[in-house]
Amino acid sequence: MAIHKVCGVETEYGIITRGFDANPVVASSVLVNAYAGNFPQLTGWDFADESPALDARGFVLDDAFPPEVETHLVNSVLTNGARYYVDHAHPEVSTPECTSASQVVLFDRAAEEVIRRSATSANEKLPSGHEIVLYKNNSDGKGNSYGCHENYLVDRNLPFGRLAGLITGHFVTRQVFTGAGKVGCEQPGRGSTAVPYQLTQRADFFEEEIGLETTLKRPIVNTRDEPHCNPNLYRRLHVIVGDANMSEVATFLKVGTTAIVLAMIEDDVLPYNMQLAKPLQAITAVSHDPTLGATVERVNGQRLTALEFQFLLLECAEKYAQQYGLACVDDARGTGEGELILARWKQVLEGLEHDPPSMSHIVDWVAKKRLVDGLASRHNLSPGHAKLKAIDLQYHDMRPERCLAQRVGLETMWSADAVAAAVTEPPTTTRAFFRGKCLLKWPNDVVAANWDSLVFDIGDEPLRRVPMMEPLRGTRAIVGALIDSATSPRELINMLGAGASETSGFVDPGMY
Amino acid sequence: MAERIKKQRGERGNDDADVSESASPAADTGRSEKLKAELDGLLDEIDEVLESNAEDFVKSYVQKGGE
Numbered sequence: 151m152a153i154h155k156v157c158g159v160e161t162e163y164g165i166i167t168r169g170f171d172a173n174p175v176v177a178s179s180v181l182v183n184a185y186a187g188n189f190p191q192l193t194g195w196d197f198a199d200e201s202p203a204l205d206a207r208g209f210v211l212d213d214a215f216p217p218e219v220e221t222h223l224v225n226s227v228l229t230n231g232a233r234y235y236v237d238h239a240h241p242e243v244s245t246p247e248c249t250s251a252s253q254v255v256l257f258d259r260a261a262e263e264v265i266r267r268s269a270t271s272a273n274e275k276l277p278s279g280h281e282i283v284l285y286k287n288n289s290d291g292k293g294n295s296y297g298c299h300e301n302y303l304v305d306r307n308l309p310f311g312r313l314a315g316l317i318t319g320h321f322v323t324r325q326v327f328t329g330a331g332k333v334g335c336e337q338p339g340r341g342s343t344a345v346p347y348q349l350t351q352r353a354d355f356f357e358e359e360i361g362l363e364t365t366l367k368r369p370i371v372n373t374r375d376e377p378h379c380n381p382n383l384y385r386r387l388h389v390i391v392g393d394a395n396m397s398e399v400a401t402f403l404k405v406g407t408t409a410i411v412l413a414m415i416e417d418d419v420l421p422y423n424m425q426l427a428k429p430l431q432a433i434t435a436v437s438h439d440p441t442l443g444a445t446v447e448r449v450n451g452q453r454l455t456a457l458e459f460q461f462l463l464l465e466c467a468e469k470y471a472q473q474y475g476l477a478c479v480d481d482a483r484g485t486g487e488g489e490l491i492l493a494r495w496k497q498v499l500e501g502l503e504h505d506p507p508s509m510s511h512i513v514d515w516v517a518k519k520r521l522v523d524g525l526a527s528r529h530n531l532s533p534g535h536a537k538l539k540a541i542d543l544q545y546h547d548m549r550p551e552r553c554l555a556q557r558v559g560l561e562t563m564w565s566a567d568a569v570a571a572a573v574t575e576p577p578t579t580t581r582a583f584f585r586g587k588c589l590l591k592w593p594n595d596v597v598a599a600n601w602d603s604l605v606f607d608i609g610d611e612p613l614r615r616v617p618m619m620e621p622l623r624g625t626r627a628i629v630g631a632l633i634d635s636a637t638s639p640r641e642l643i644n645m646l647g648a649g650a651s652e653t654s655g656f657v658d659p660g661m662y
Numbered sequence: 663m664a665e666r667i668k669k670q671r672g673e674r675g676n677d678d679a680d681v682s683e684s685a686s687p688a689a690d691t692g693r694s695e696k697l698k699a700e701l702d703g704l705l706d707e708i709d710e711v712l713e714s715n716a717e718d719f720v721k722s723y724v725q726k727g728g729e
Contacts, residue, residue: 290725296728520701537716552711
């Protein structure tokens with residue numbers, strides 16, 4: 151049976167300064183520090199176990215990642231279990247580990263809220279007329295792209311080649327509902343005349359079918375093999391091909407459908423002929439055709455539209471649900487998440503098939519296109535006009551009063567109160583609970599944290615590292631009572647170490 | 663999940679029933695006029711909040727590649 155699809159997203163935000171010039175690394179650092187400054191006890195990130203150059207195909211790439219010391223300077227762990235940092239020249243938030251697509255939506259919304267609060271704090275400190283503004287998009291329209299990456303826990307026993315071959319078809323065709331929309335085209339030699347509008351922000355930037363890079367020669371399937379958990383049992387599939395979504399339901403569908411397709415691949419129920427013959431050609435063909443008429447070719451020679459391909463995947467998923475159940479995408483509370491994903495998946499495919507504009511409350515590219523087409527027709531603007539490109543950018547503006555996505559009637563899944571709570575409280579169903587709750591209770595004693603361990607300062611003894619190699623342990627059910635009853639980190643570690651390791655799921659804490 | 667808001671279809675979210683009900687030309691006209699009025703209102707808002715110098719704004723929006 152497929153293992154539980156623990157998942158999360160990491161989003162790099164576009165950043166500009168108004169009224170003053172600043173290097174984006176500096177501006178991003180000001181932003182993260184402004185937020186961290188509100189919480190003086192915020193804990194630093196621990197890089198001891200990071201290895202982004204390991205390849206899932208089994209080798210290590212030398213010199214692929216030159217040390218970038220400056221990106222390590224501003225890095226913090228939030229009490230909701232998220233990581234907030236400066237990556238290259240962008241502020242980035244990684245959600246905590248989640249057990250369902252709905253949870254990912256909630257913590258992605260919380261990440262947006264962290265970004266907004268950071269901007270407010272930073273701008274209060276800047277001189278009048280100076281402002282830092284953030285955008286949740288993936289391209290500047292000039293050939294520069296930054297990512298919204300998804301992560302899924304995958305069984306280590308699944309051969310990576312099979313996984314890559316079969317998931318590619320989904321990555322190429324899911325664009326019909328995951329696309330955030332883009333005015334124009336950034337492929338060399340093609341501009342707004344050839345492609346006035348396309349489904350996704352990202353499709354123009356993919357040059358390989360499979361590979362380790364994320365910044366140059368980007369691959370549809372990324373092979374970074376850095377599981378951040380027990381490497382003998384698990385992989386973390388690092389997905390770089392998607393857009394950042396403003397629509398909550400689009401994020402829900404993006405993560406939910408991908409989790410189900412991965413489960414089907416793990417259980418070997420997805421037919422091998424669901425692989426594409428020419429994925430690189432297909433990914434741009436699909437994105438560049440908002441009429442949804444573009445076809446892709448399967449390895450068996452059949453040509454079909456992205457929507458038709460998606461209907462086939464949905465059909466497989468419905469059969470899979472009947473035979474195997476969908477517990478592996480549920481958030482461990484039996485909320486019927488799997489059925490909800492299937493229902494919304496069907497709804498969006500049928501809507502796009504019969505009447506695409508009717509999906510403007512769910513699909514970002516549809517909502518944005520309505521604005522772009524409407525303004526072009528009102529003012530008689532030609533394709534690629536600056537006003538249309540401004541709509542494209544401003545759809546993603548993080549300032550509520552400027553954000554166009556907030557005006558188009560997008561459906562929401564979570565209330566503002568739930569989002570506000572998720573800014574500080576971790577999910578209860580993964581090890582993020584342990585990370586977040588320890589930070590909440592002992593902010594001054596956790597000296598470093600990363601995905602798979604916490605380091606405590608317990609006074610006169612050496613620092614103690616608590617490994618968390620199992621993403622589904624360290625949950626409220628397993629360690630909630632322990633954390634509640636412990637009166638100090640020392641006591642907690644003693645409880646974890648002395649006979650509690652079976653229940654906590656953690657190995658005895660070792661010396662740091 | 664108590665905190666999850668009950669799913670609400672936006673005004674533009676017409677389900678299958680709506681589509682079949684609006685099969686008559688008169689109903690179709692009514693629906694499309696409503697959509698047009700709604701879009702007009704939205705475009706009025708856009709005209710108001712869109713960056714006043716779109717050309718400068720678009721030109722100055724330059725990012726470094728990330729990831």
